[in-house]
Amino acid sequence: xxxxxxxxxxxxxxxxxxxxxxxxxxxxxxxxxxxxxxxxxxxxxxxxxxxxxxxxxxxxxxxxxxxxxxxxxxxxxxxxxxxxxxxxxxxxxxxxxxxxxxxxxxxxxxxxxxxxxxxxxxxxxxxx
Numbered sequence: 275x276x277x278x279x280x281x282x283x284x285x286x287x288x289x290x291x292x293x294x295x296x297x298x299x300x301x302x303x304x305x306x307x308x309x310x311x312x313x314x315x316x317x318x319x320x321x322x323x324x325x326x327x328x329x330x331x332x333x334x335x336x337x338x339x340x341x342x343x344x345x346x347x348x349x350x351x352x353x354x355x356x357x358x359x360x361x362x363x364x365x366x367x368x369x370x371x372x373x374x375x376x377x378x379x380x381x382x383x384x385x386x387x388x389x390x391x392x393x394x395x396x397x398x399x400x401x402x
Contacts, residue, residue: 281320285337285390286327287313292387293324300355332389345372345380345396352394357384360391 287293294313298305303315303322315322322338342348349359349370359371360383367373372382378398385391 283317283320283322283338284325285322285386285388286325286330287386287388288327288330289387290324290326293326296387297322297324300357301352330388330390332385333391336383336391336393338390339381339393339395342394342396345382345394346370348394349382352384359384 290308290313294305294308297303297313297315303317306314306316306321308314310326312326313324315324317340349372353359361367361371362373362383365373367382370382372380374380379395381393381395383391383393
């Protein structure tokens with residue numbers, strides 16, 4: 275029923291100015307619109323709506339993730355922009371905080387200013 279419908283991603287913030295600075299200036303997303311209810315960004319053609327809420331209760335799991343070509347280069351660029359990557363005691367992560375899944379996907383996690391858990395991941399190249 276919805277397979278051909280366009281997806282919109284959602285996350286919440288308590289502070290529009292702080293969210294704007296993080297998603298636009300730190301992550302480099304294009305701000306499409308802003309009103310008293312939300313900021314909307316473009317994420318490679320997928321709308322990301324950052325809803326303004328009185329409270330944000332961060333989930334204990336990843337709520338947004340980006341697939342990247344080079345996780346190491348992307349992680350280092352984000353670190354240079356001030357992003358701090360998460361370390362989890364229950365999984366083996368390398369010196370940068372990158373975890374390699376059994377299938378070869380590499381993942382690193384970080385949080386936005388409201389504590390929403392975000393990720394970047396690099397998937398192994400498909401065998402030809």
